[in-house]
Structure formats: structure tokens, C-alpha cells
Amino acid sequence: MAEQRKYTGPEKAAIFLMSLGEEGAAKIMAEMQEREIQSIGNYMSAMGEVELSTVDEVSREFYANMGVGGGGLGISGLDFLKSTLMRALDPAKATEILNNITTPGEDLGGGLDTVRMLEPKVIAIFLSNEHPQTAAIVLAHLETGMAGSTLREMPEEMRMEVVYRLATLERVSPQVLRDLDEALQSEFRSSGAVSGSKMGGVEAAAEIMGTIDRATETSILTAMDEVDPDLANDIRNLRFTYEDILKVDDHGVQMILKEISQEDLLISLKTGSDELKDKIFSNMSERASTMLKEDLEALGLTKITEVERSQQKIVSVVKRLEEEGRLVVGGGGEELV
Numbered sequence: 001m002a003e004q005r006k007y008t009g010p011e012k013a014a015i016f017l018m019s020l021g022e023e024g025a026a027k028i029m030a031e032m033q034e035r036e037i038q039s040i041g042n043y044m045s046a047m048g049e050v051e052l053s054t055v056d057e058v059s060r061e062f063y064a065n066m067g068v069g070g071g072g073l074g075i076s077g078l079d080f081l082k083s084t085l086m087r088a089l090d091p092a093k094a095t096e097i098l099n100n101i102t103t104p105g106e107d108l109g110g111g112l113d114t115v116r117m118l119e120p121k122v123i124a125i126f127l128s129n130e131h132p133q134t135a136a137i138v139l140a141h142l143e144t145g146m147a148g149s150t151l152r153e154m155p156e157e158m159r160m161e162v163v164y165r166l167a168t169l170e171r172v173s174p175q176v177l178r179d180l181d182e183a184l185q186s187e188f189r190s191s192g193a194v195s196g197s198k199m200g201g202v203e204a205a206a207e208i209m210g211t212i213d214r215a216t217e218t219s220i221l222t223a224m225d226e227v228d229p230d231l232a233n234d235i236r237n238l239r240f241t242y243e244d245i246l247k248v249d250d251h252g253v254q255m256i257l258k259e260i261s262q263e264d265l266l267i268s269l270k271t272g273s274d275e276l277k278d279k280i281f282s283n284m285s286e287r288a289s290t291m292l293k294e295d296l297e298a299l300g301l302t303k304i305t306e307v308e309r310s311q312q313k314i315v316s317v318v319k320r321l322e323e324e325g326r327l328v329v330g331g332g333g334e335e336l337v
Contacts, residue, residue, distance in 0.1 A: 007054070010039055010040055010043045014041075014044035015054065015058045016058050016059060016062055017044070017084075018055075022083050022087060023087065026084050029085065030301075045081050089304070115138055115142070115184060116143070116146070120149035120153050121153045123142075123146075123153075124153035124154045127154060132158065132161040132162045132164075132165045133165050136166040136169050137176075139162065139208065140204055144208055145211050149212075151216075152212050156219070159223075160227070163209065163224065164224055164228065164231070166208070167205035202234050202238060203238055206235045206237075207241065209221075209235060242268065242311040242314065242315055243272070245279070245280075245318065246275060246279060248327065250282070250283050253283040257280070257283065257284065260314050265292070265314070266296060266299065267299075268313075268314055269296055270299060270302050270307045271311075
């Protein structure tokens with residue numbers, strides 16, 4: 001008998017989701033991050049008909065880890081992925097992810113993956129000798145925190161240009177990514193896989209800017225005001241995210257809680273981090289926090305769009321309080337004193 005090929009973790013995840021059927025997979029995808037869906041979707045779309053024995057083996061592995069029993073089901077990939085994403089997400093977002101799906105067999109060499117393993121200072125030194133457009137593409141491939149740290153280490157005269165390029169970056173052709181990946185691979189003598197698709201944009205630039213200290217942020221945006229004031233304002237408007245409430249002091253959090261509805265607070269916490277939940281609970285009375293915890297535990301499945309809508313309402317309140325001078329939000333890189 002031919003030896004059965006070994007499947008990677010993402011491939012096993014794709015097979016297992018397919019074995020659950022469209023409704024089951026849609027419920028799980030609705031709780032996943034977009035980046036996770038994109039990663040698993042790349043593998044799912046490349047699968048043809050999966051053998052029953054393979055599905056059964058993957059299912060047994062999962063259920064063994066969970067301590068229960070399972071079974072198997074043969075099913076193919078791309079059509080399943082399309083139908084499941086349409087059930088799990090807003091159609092526009094599902095279409096965007098589908099458009100960005102790439103075939104794992106056509107992935108790039110790995111130079112961009114190698115960059116992720118380097119220290120921000122090392123990356124900054126390397127990018128300082130590159131064109132700002134190249135630097136923007138590399139930053140778009142990094143985790144937000146690392147991208148912010150790298151930006152902070154780059155020469156001051158280069159920072160604004162890189163953020164500007166990042167904010168105006170939308171789609172990068174596969175050939176450009178391939179050339180860059182090969183150049184980086186040669187530079188770092190590494191291998192791996194990175195796929196090219198939609199990246200960068202105002203949201204990515206704002207998210208990265210939110211991780212650096214206020215002085216550096218102000219310096220970059222002030223310089224950008226001279227080049228493209230509308231874009232600079234767009235980044236300012238998007239800079240604060242729901243999780244950034246962690247940067248607000250206790251007095252400020254208490255002020256926010258007085259300005260928002262209990263319903264929005266409850267729904268917004270559905271996908272909130274444990275750290276953020278603890279901060280909210282610690283700024284409420286014992287009775288109020290106990291009731292909120294109970295309501296949160298009893299809250300059933302909620303559409304991601306509803307959670308994001310409630311979070312955005314709260315973010316709008318925070319921005320209003322900050323504009324009125326009643327609230328101070330600390331920068332991502334340092335605390336206010």
C-alpha cells in the first residue's frame with residue numbers, strides 16, 4: 001500500500017471544518033479572526049475530494065484530544081469554502097477573503113516569513129536601506145506590535161514616507177511579492193511560505209500607529225499633514241480601537257461606562273480580551289460586575305456585525321470624550337506621566 005501523506009496543522013483544520021458540514025463550520029468561522037479564516041481557507045480551497053480514511057483519521061485525532069469519539073465524511077474544498085463563508089460572514093467580507101485565497105502549492109519561498117523572526121531593530125536597519133514602498137510591504141506582513149516597534153526604530157526622516165506608502169497600499173501583484181520574497185530569502189538564507197494578496201491600507205497603518213508612543217505618532221502625522229492631510233486625518237480617526245480602552249486609566253473607564261448603554265457594553269464584550277473584561281469589571285460595583293458576568297455567560301451566539309457595531313459605538317464615545325478634553329488616551333509605546 002502507498003504510504004498516506006502527512007497533513008499539516010492548517011490542512012487538518014480545513015479537513016475537520018469540512019467534516020462538520022456548512023452550518024457547523026460557519027458557526028466556528030464566525031468566532032475566528034479574519035487572518036485565521038484566510039489561512040485555513042487557502043488550504044481548503046486547494047483540496048479536491050478528501051478520502052474518507054483521511055477525514056476519519058483527522059476526526060479521530062481531534063476527538064481523541066477532546067476525549068470523545070468521532071467519524072468521517074468525504075467532501076471537496078472550494079465550493080464548501082464559498083458556501084460556508086457566505087453563511088459565516090457579511091457577503092462583502094466573505095467575497096474579499098475568497099478573492100484573496102491562494103493555492104498553497106504556489107506559495108512563495110519564505111523570505112518574508114524569516115523577517116517575522118528577526119528583532120525589530122534588525123528589521124529596521126535592513127529596511128532603512130530599502131525603498132519606502134518595499135518597507136511598507138514588509139511592515140504589512142508583520143504582526144501589528146512588531147511593525148510598530150520596527151517603525152519606531154527606523155530613521156525619523158523615513159517614517160512618514162513609509163506610513164504614507166502603507167496607508168495607500170492596497171493590492172500587490174504576485175510577481176512583485178515573489179521578487180521581494182526571493183530577495184529576502186537570499187538575504188536571510190531561509191525557506192517557508194508566504195502568499196501575496198490584499199494588505200496594508202489605512203486600517204493597517206492606523207493599527208500600527210496605535211502601537212507606538214504618542215510623540216512618535218504625532219511627529220509622523222504632522223509630517224503627513226503636509227503631504228496628504230485627508231489621509232492623516234483618516235489615520236487619526238481609526239487610530240483608537242476597542243481594545244485600546246486598556247490604555248485608558250480607571251477614572252476614564254468609569255467615565256466611559258456612564259456614557260454607554262448596558263446593552264452595547266454586554267454585546268461588545270462578546271469578543272473582548274480577558275484583560276479588557278477584567279479592566280471593565282474592576283471599574284464597576286461588585287453587584288454590577290456580577291450581573292454583567294452572568295449576562296455575558298448567558299449571551300448566546302451573536303453576529304460578528306452586531307458585536308462590531310456595539311464596539312464602534314463605544315469607540316465613538318471614547319473619541320468624543322477625548323475631543324472634549326475629558327479623557328486622555330495613552331500612546332501604545334509609553335505611559336503618560
